[in-house]
Amino acid sequence: MATSICATEFKGSWGSSIAGEDYAMLVKTSLPSSSSSKSSSVRVAKPVRLQPMMKNVNEGKGIFAPVVVLTRNIVGKKRFNQLRGKAIALHSQVITEFCKSIGADAKQRQGLIRLAKKNGEKLGFLA
16 A cells, blocks of 8 residues: 655645745746846857868968968969879878888877978978
């Protein structure tokens, strides 16, 4: 046989619980009334998502930056990015072959590729 407890049998105290008498007052103060004007209501706009951007901290700096920017303006951004991608891939292959010839492991090879990227940024190749 199951025993049920209803609210009238409860002898304890709810204290300052939100389920007590304060709940009705809280609802009244937090919700805008229907008689209030629409200008006092708060409208929440959809958040705007910014596109992630990978910016070069040395953009426009470096000895080769003017040549890189000029070339990009002449051949167009799309074609320029294709050429740059091919050049980076070839340079990575050269580093890989060099690491094979001296017996360097993959971790050292990755470190050399990162170093080449940092140097390219400083010299302005990635402007």
